[in-house]
Amino acid sequence: MKKLLAVLFSFMLLFALACGKESDVVKKGETIKIGFLGPMTGDAGNYGKLMSQAVKIAVEEFNAAGGAEGFNAEVIVEDTEGKVEKANPAIEKLAGVDKVFGIVGSVFSSVSLAVAPKAEAAKIVMVSPSSTHKDLPGKGKFIFRDVMSDALQAVVFGKYLANIEKVKTVAILYIKNDYSQGLAMDFKEQFEKEGGKVVAIETALQGDKDFKTQLTKIKGTSPEALYVPNYVAEIAQILEQAKQLGIKTKFYSADGFSNPQIIELAGELANGVIYTQAAEQPTSQKRKDFEAKYQAKWGEKPDAFSLNAYDGAWIMLNAIKATAGKGANGNLKVDRDKIRDYVAKTKDFDGASGKVTFTADGDLVANIGIYTAENLKFKQLKMFKLDGEKLVELK
Amino acid sequence: MNLFNIPHNELLQHLINGLTLGAIYSLIALGYTMVYGILKFINFAHGEILMLGAYAGYYIYYFICDPTQGGVFVIFAFIISILTAMVCSASLGVIVERVAYRPLRKAPRLAPLLSAIGVSIVLMNLAALFFGTKSKKFDFPFDNSTLQAGGTSITPNQIMILAVGLIMMAALKLFVDRTRLGKAMRATSQNQSVAALMGINVDFIISLTFAIGSALAAVAGVLMALEFKLYPTMGQMAGLKAFIAAVVGGIGNISGAMLGGIILGLLETFGVVIIGIPQGLKDTIAFSALIIILLVKPSGLLIKNIREKV
Numbered sequence: 001m002k003k004l005l006a007v008l009f010s011f012m013l014l015f016a017l018a019c020g021k022e023s024d025v026v027k028k029g030e031t032i033k034i035g036f037l038g039p040m041t042g043d044a045g046n047y048g049k050l051m052s053q054a055v056k057i058a059v060e061e062f063n064a065a066g067g068a069e070g071f072n073a074e075v076i077v078e079d080t081e082g083k084v085e086k087a088n089p090a091i092e093k094l095a096g097v098d099k100v101f102g103i104v105g106s107v108f109s110s111v112s113l114a115v116a117p118k119a120e121a122a123k124i125v126m127v128s129p130s131s132t133h134k135d136l137p138g139k140g141k142f143i144f145r146d147v148m149s150d151a152l153q154a155v156v157f158g159k160y161l162a163n164i165e166k167v168k169t170v171a172i173l174y175i176k177n178d179y180s181q182g183l184a185m186d187f188k189e190q191f192e193k194e195g196g197k198v199v200a201i202e203t204a205l206q207g208d209k210d211f212k213t214q215l216t217k218i219k220g221t222s223p224e225a226l227y228v229p230n231y232v233a234e235i236a237q238i239l240e241q242a243k244q245l246g247i248k249t250k251f252y253s254a255d256g257f258s259n260p261q262i263i264e265l266a267g268e269l270a271n272g273v274i275y276t277q278a279a280e281q282p283t284s285q286k287r288k289d290f291e292a293k294y295q296a297k298w299g300e301k302p303d304a305f306s307l308n309a310y311d312g313a314w315i316m317l318n319a320i321k322a323t324a325g326k327g328a329n330g331n332l333k334v335d336r337d338k339i340r341d342y343v344a345k346t347k348d349f350d351g352a353s354g355k356v357t358f359t360a361d362g363d364l365v366a367n368i369g370i371y372t373a374e375n376l377k378f379k380q381l382k383m384f385k386l387d388g389e390k391l392v393e394l395k
Numbered sequence: 396m397n398l399f400n401i402p403h404n405e406l407l408q409h410l411i412n413g414l415t416l417g418a419i420y421s422l423i424a425l426g427y428t429m430v431y432g433i434l435k436f437i438n439f440a441h442g443e444i445l446m447l448g449a450y451a452g453y454y455i456y457y458f459i460c461d462p463t464q465g466g467v468f469v470i471f472a473f474i475i476s477i478l479t480a481m482v483c484s485a486s487l488g489v490i491v492e493r494v495a496y497r498p499l500r501k502a503p504r505l506a507p508l509l510s511a512i513g514v515s516i517v518l519m520n521l522a523a524l525f526f527g528t529k530s531k532k533f534d535f536p537f538d539n540s541t542l543q544a545g546g547t548s549i550t551p552n553q554i555m556i557l558a559v560g561l562i563m564m565a566a567l568k569l570f571v572d573r574t575r576l577g578k579a580m581r582a583t584s585q586n587q588s589v590a591a592l593m594g595i596n597v598d599f600i601i602s603l604t605f606a607i608g609s610a611l612a613a614v615a616g617v618l619m620a621l622e623f624k625l626y627p628t629m630g631q632m633a634g635l636k637a638f639i640a641a642v643v644g645g646i647g648n649i650s651g652a653m654l655g656g657i658i659l660g661l662l663e664t665f666g667v668v669i670i671g672i673p674q675g676l677k678d679t680i681a682f683s684a685l686i687i688i689l690l691v692k693p694s695g696l697l698i699k700n701i702r703e704k705v
Contacts, residue, residue, distance in 0.1 A: 041528040043626065203673065207632075209623035211665050212412040213677075220405045237623065244541050245408070246548040264531055265624070277676055 012328075015050070024333040031074035032067070032320055034313065035061070035094040035124075037105030039082035043207070043233040047107050047305065051129055052077045053298045054306035055104050057290070058313035068321040071332045075313070080106060082206075084114040091115040095122035101334055102316035103129065104309050109179040111132035116143045123336035125316050125343050128165045129308035131257065133182045137363040142340050143191065146308045146315070146356050147190035148278045150183045152256055154229075156368040156384055157276045158190025159223070159391045161252065170252075171200040171223035173214055173238060175230045183229035183254050199223045211238050215245050229254040235273075238267035241267045242267060250274070258304050263376050270364030271375045277304060279369035279383040279394070290352040304353070305334075311351030365392060403667065404546035409664050415553045415622075418560030422615035423637030424644065424652035426566060426608030432584040434602050436504060437499035439511040440491055441612055443518035443632020446627060448613025449620040452480030453533055459520055462607020463536035473536035477617050481610035481634050488609025489602045497598075515634075522627040531625040533617075558620050563611055564653050570607075571649060580604060583645070632678070639685045645695025654696060659684065 026032050036055045038048030055075050063072040076098045079092035087106060094100045102125040106112040112131035119126040120140030128136065129146045134151035161167045170191060181203075187197050198250040201213035215238070218226065226249050228238050235257055242251075255277040262270050290310060293381060294302045302310075319342035320334060328335035329346035344370055349356040357365040370382045383394040401409075423445060430438045443471025445529035456462065456476035460469050472694050497516045499507040541548040582590040583600045619629060636659060659681055666680040667673045688695065 020444070041523065043528070043530055045528050055625065062613075208677075210416065213664050215407065216405060216408045216412065219408075220402060235532075244539070244550045244553075246541050248542050261529070265530060267532075316531065 002113045008145055009061055012312065018229050023162055024336060025327060026324075026334060028330040030283065031072050031296060032324075032332070032334070033074050033098050033100045033319075034316060035098065035100040035103040036075055036077045036309075037080055037087065037094065037103050037111070038077075038107035040077065040079035042081040042083075044082040044108070044231060045138055047082075047130065047231075047259060047303075048079070050259075050300075050306045051104070051107065051309035052302050053304055054129075054290075054294065054310040055313045057293055057297060058310050058317065060162070060234075060313070062321075068317075068324045069326055069332055071324075073317055073320075076100060078307065080108075080111050082108050082111065082113055087115050088110040088118075091118045095119070095124060100124060101320055101336065101339060104316070106127060107184065107305075108177070109136065110177050111289075112136055113139065113146075113178055113311050115393055116140055119124055119143065123340070125319070125336075125340050127312035127316060127343070129312050130255075130305040132177075134186070135182075137287055137359070138360040141344075141362075142353070144312075144343060144362040145303065146312050146351070146353065146358075146364050147255075148364050150179070150254070150334045152366065152386065153276045153368060154183050154186030155190045156386055156391065157254070158196070160276075160370060160384065162191055162194030162196040163391065167196065167225050167250075169197045169199045169221075169223045170182055170225050171202070171218040171221060172198060172227045173202045173204070173218065173230075173247075174213065174228070175208070175234055176203050177206050178229045179256065184227070187227060187258045205222050206234075206364050208234070209237055211241050212245065215242050215247060219247050220247055223249055225250045225252055227252045229256065231256045232259045232262040232265060236262060236269075239266045239269040255304070257373075258371070258378060260303060263373070267376075271376065272372065272374075274370060274372045274381070277369055278353070278364075279367035279372055280380045282356070284350070284352070285355075286350060287352045298353070307351070307353035311349065311353050311356055315356065316344055318377065404544075406531075406668075407547045409668050410538055411547070411549050411553060411663070413661040413664030415660070416663060417498050417554045417657035418556050419506050419619055419622075419656075420637050420640045421653045421656025422560055422563060422611050423633060423692070424640040424656045425564070425649065427638050427641040428649060428652040429604050429608045430648055431641070432649075433437030433601055434496070434507075435586075435621055435636065436496070436501070436507050437511065438608075439508070439634070439638075440461060440514040440518060440606075441637075443522070444488050444609045444613035445615075445619075445633065446522060446584075446630035447487060447518060448480045448484035448609070448617030449479050449533075449625055449629065450522065451483035452613065452617040453620060453625055455479045456533075456536075457635050462536060462611070465538070466555035469536045477614060480613040480617055481680065482631045483610040484616070485522045485606035488612075490579070490606040492519060492602060492605040493622045497601075519631070520628055526627060527564075528627055531620075533620040533625050535607075535621060536661050547701070554615070559618065563614060567607065567611070568649060574602075576603065627672070643688050645697040648695065648697050651697035653689070654697065659697075669670040 021394050036052045037210050040048045059073045059075045059209045080087035080090055107114055111133040112128050116139035120142050120291050129380050130147050132147055132150040134149050174180040200218045226236055251273045253275040254274055257275040258277050319339045323338035323342055324332050324334045347357045367385045371378055371379045371380050385394050426441045426506050460472040491514055495510045496507050535545050537551055539550050539552050579595045579600050583597055587597050640655035640659040641652045644651030663680050
């Protein structure tokens, strides 16, 4: 019996080893696979759709330029619906079946936090174009993002509201997910440190449509401003219902607001909302080219996250190209650790979103822009840099 | 200030919010309760019939007019689209009954229940496939600017929800209590075979019940879409809540469903405000209410006024 078990186990070990080796080789005639992980359907489906289209463009360009050693790349899009329970099987598939070398994603912070350990374990470089939770880059060596951290966003916005807009009292209404909660808490801490007062803090669940109870309670505390760091489906409902309840305060939000769908859902109500997002860098030719290509191919405008997704895809494709080498029988040998090290060294990468540099953690070095919606269009008002504790305006 | 240490106008505001929510729940709960009253089974596809009714209304509405234009014609178009939505949902309800429930009428009670859940999943995913999963905005046919009175505000849409809800429920009550068909319906719910012996066409009455319940759901669906936007899963939670409302009020009892809906709407609003249940746990209020009612008074608040069958 023992013998049988020993034989069985050695076979399993052999099998596992063989598989491990296998995953780092792209056979002749096959493609280099990278993954995209994000919500393709559901309330948040528009985020994933826009970003995955950007990744597809990057892959097309990569292939048109000859790929890596003549090997073409391919993107596998997996739908998370923005939910952790859907994302888990999706990452298992990308890591186990498709054996991807890199993942652009995931989109939502809660999902990225959940899948990060799995990407790390499978040695898949993950570059999130939109997960802004402050804890994400710390989740592992293979985890990166080319979107700025919430901690930065919230700290800058707390300082900005208290010191520059001179707002004294704020009410917060956030959705219980990692993104909104992280922003709300960091903002509250900073705003209070600057001498501001948070008069009401209300929560709701993702997917809620009725915020009247919370808004009525908030109205009773008559704040000067309302901070709603949520995603567009909820923000649209909040704006509409706040108006119905006669709340006339100013509205502030974060980069979740930057999806163009807000204009469709909230219409005129979106005007005047002020929000933070990574500062817009001088429009480069690269960005113009990308936007034109995107418009031509998909018939719609890319959002800010799509620029990040495009850059993220290029960063990992470049890394694969630079580190992969021809192996035996015309196969392509790929080394996951080398890819990771190459990505980690990214400095001043000239992307569509601007210059991308990663910190030692894998976080993005970024300036923060203060934006608003005006006449149903997004517009950057000011730009700030955090210099130690001081907020410095960039001209 | 009052007992709860909340300003009066704020309390009144919560009352209005709770009542509108409750009116929607009631309208949906009626469908559950009517079907249960007659077939002793829960039609779990009811929420999806509501959702499809709302979509039908949406497409017809935007086919006839451009709601951003405003004016009398838009209101007219809106009324037409509600009526068409009612017809669509009613036919769908009848078809679903004919296809998925009637063949199982003699089967064990679990079978039609499972069939209902299946229909619900199929309809929801079909909607996601054909209409897309993005939320759609349903423009108001009228100017939905808030009416203010002493710190309390109400929107024309909330008034419409309350009014339409009230009218529909009153009409249904009159229909069931005062007309021959209503009488036949009550007879069928008491004893199908005896009703058949009295010359009542039981199959027809059951189809009628589904049609009426589904038409009411379509109205609720359109009202919900105006208030909370349109999306394929809109019927899911609303359907569950309405089911709870029906149980709380006493399932099978029409007045009970109305009462249960209103109570649930108020509970959800005031549970948060007065008892201080965290807003994130709002949905648990409804389910706790279900558990408590099942433990304390399983027959519901209003007991059905018929004697036990012998």
